[in-house]
Amino acid sequence: MTATLPPETQHPEPTAPTGWTAVCRYADLQPERGVAALVGDQQVAVFRLFDGALHAVGHRDPVSGAHVIARGIVGTRGEAPTVASPMYKQVFDLRTGVCLDAPDDPALRLPVHPVRLRDDWVEIGAAEVQAGG
């Protein structure tokens, strides 16, 4: 999902019939700083990384129960792009939602949402059913 900025397009329908929700323009996202978005009744944390890649995970911090994940510090651990919960600092892999401090604990796994770029718009899908979670 490497970014190549698409040309300006029309604002799409807020909720497309395909199940995708456009939440903001790509340029609204600051690299390495998340935003929260409402997707239906779900709170989703959306991240644009340094290399332009987009990721979307659940906004709820499974440790504290507060909806704060988008406000965490973005970084890397080894090859994994990560976000650290601002509450108790657990680090999550943005690609899989796995808590890297407790990779075997399914309760600490963030739901992962599909995210895509259509025209200039960032679109979020419903959370994927997690395999092996």
Add this chain to the structure above:
Amino acid sequence: MSTPAPSTAGPRQLVVVGGGMVAHRLVEALVDRGGVADGGWQVTVLAEEPRAPYDRVALTSYFSGRDPQDLALGDPALWDTPGVQLRRGEQVTEVDRRARLVRTAGGREHRYDALVLATGSAPFVPPVEGKDLPGCFVYRTIDDVAALRQYVTEVDTRRQEDGSPRPVTGAVVGGGLLGLEAAGALTALGVQTHVVEFAPRLMPLQVDEGGGEALQRLVGALGVQVHAGTATAKLTAGRDGRVARMHAAEGSAAGLTHLDVDVVVFAAGVRPRDELARACELPVGPRGGVAVDPTCRTEDPAVWAIGEVAAVEGRTYGLVAPGYTMAEIVADQLLGGAAEFPGADLSTKLKLLGVDVASFGDAFGTSPGALSVVYGDPVAGVYKKLVLSDDARTLLGGILVGDAGAYAGLRPLVGRELGGDPAAWLLPEGAEGGPASAELPDDAAVCSCNNVSAGAIRDAVRCDGCTDLGAVKACTKAGTSCGSCLPLVKKLVTTELAAAGVTVSSALCEHFDVSRAQLFDVVRVTGITSFSELVDRHGRGRGCDICKPVVASILASLDSGHVLDGERATLQDTNDHVMANIQKDGTYSVVPRIPGGEVTPEGLIAIGEVARDFGLYTKITGGQRIDLFGARMELLPAIWERLVAAGFESGHAYGKSLRTVKSCVGSTWCRYGVQDSVALAIALELRYRGLRSPHKIKLGVSGCARECAEARGKDVGVIATDNGWNLYVGGNGGFTPRHAKLLAEDLGTETLVRTIDRFLVYYVRTADRLQRTAPWLEEIEGGLDHVRAVVLDDSLGIAADLDAAMADHVEGYTDEWRATLEDPEKLRRFASFVNAPDSPDPSLSYVVERGQPRPSTAAERTADEAARPGAVLVAGPRLEVFSR
């Protein structure tokens, strides 16, 4: 032989006669191995001296001004261990083996199941006429040394009163190890010192003729006159009845007939104190000492002997290391083990009168076919000899005089192939630590005092996680007695750490291999202004929640740009990012600055109105301000706008930066106050507000010594005096409370502020991440004295730089709240949802308690929502609709 069965029920009684270093080691070993109290033994140590065991080997240091307390051995808490009793000043006069008890001079009886004699030795005083005259001393205990010192001081005072030009003159009888120690002690007291040795050279037991000559030259150069090959015939008194002249025996070297002296110290060797054993008919060795087998047990299975009093298979040992070994052996046996004395390493390394002397292994080359390699430099005063096997490959022993730097590396190699050219060890450039220490075999003994092998030291690093010399010392005891092996231990630890890749211990995180202080210097020197450039050039990856805030703090310290400018916004923890403190439900608390805790009624009303209108829970903080809780992120700008309009600004409660300057009301109101503490506190708070630092900084100012502002619990504490201000640094509350320490006294206000400026900037530049001032002061080399020299005397020549840095900070300060309100781009960050910027987080809910909102608990949400829907609120009771 098994350990004797208890004579009665209950814990077995172990009585140790003697309270010296070896007794100490025995008890330490028993306690370490869990062998006392519930572990089986009730230990009673009967010490003749009126003090706990001390480091007798370091006795001479008592003369160079050390406190007797400095001679303490190990952890003094040992003697408070349940099941251990130390009875000082209790001399044992009789052992009754049939009744299994000992009797003391005070008539007390102590029953024993096991008895350990550790009575040590007594100085040997040759039976010469006049040996008991006033002015004659021995050299064994703290009391001996104290008496000698007092006598010399008296003689010296009398001399000066009489106007006598002759300095106090002393003679030491004996030129061995102990004699040279005593000569060192006398010299330290300013005594003109002679050493009289019967043998033809000094230290005849440790060094050969060449070594003795080198030693004599070195010692002579220090003003000590050595008379080798000289016997003492008698001592005679002067008119005052005190010793005045030492007469040499006929035929003494250099024709010496007599020496006029004021004080005589006998240091001609020691004799084991085996009188208790003799009296209770235990066998003694051929040259004295309690006869024991290799398990240190006497003929009586209930009685052991250890240390200098023990004659193991007929031989006594006058060094502490073999005594320690015996103590460990007996401890092992008392706990059911079967350890035996393996023979002793008689290696010695000493600094006598400042001269290095070391002797190890077969120092005299008595092994058949032994070869010697000798290096002598009479000009430099160095003599070194290695004794090698007949094929010149295996090291057998050696003597080092004048420079014993190679000792630590060489001694563990005794009995092993030296490898390479032996001369490499002897030449000055080869002497430092030794070429091959890193390749020492695991079983080589590195610390002979505590019998620690190279392998044990490596294990401490590899398996026990020790990452520095201190930890290894604590873990293995290596280097904790004489310390001569420390250079080698350090080298082993460093090598092992490097091999384990642990040298990155100062690394910030996986992205930067350097510490915060080093990174600070990198940024300062390179002038890098962005995280991306820094991590590209000096790190790896894209950072994390550890290094990013550190870099943000460093960048903030080096220029005064807004913390949310450009990429910097991405480096901040959420607190710094939204300039408020995150709470458990994801909302924030807001703390306006109230400098010095002084606030007008209008200000209080304004804060109260904001809290009421936004439904915020309010609480007074410990730092004399007001905290407003429950502010949703999207409402923060609206809250600030109201506060800024009322004259408030950010209190930086969220930052690693100055928090508050707490003050008492001071001399303007208080009848005891001597200075205006509130005015100073306000001035300091306004000066340092917004200063980014490795951790939060708190200050306090008290208007008098009553200290109502608790300034000594702050990083910087100021306490008024009649003449100005006393400045304390390094205090904190919290998890590990510390009292601040005095940095300077009676400063004028201008000097005080300049000193605090420098202290803070120096701390900001050199402290580690999340290191408050107290641990920083502990860890910085030179500690508080160093910091005092830097900030008061400009010892590093950086004061102007520090002053300029603070001036820049003061100049560049802006209120971060106001700056954010004025920048629409920054305000966008406070949207709750990117696609619904003003919608509250739907998961938030509150209940009212004591008239204020608080987050509802999980139970309240699930159980009570249906039953009492009115009790759960989203946002406060009077939420103001605020349009931007």
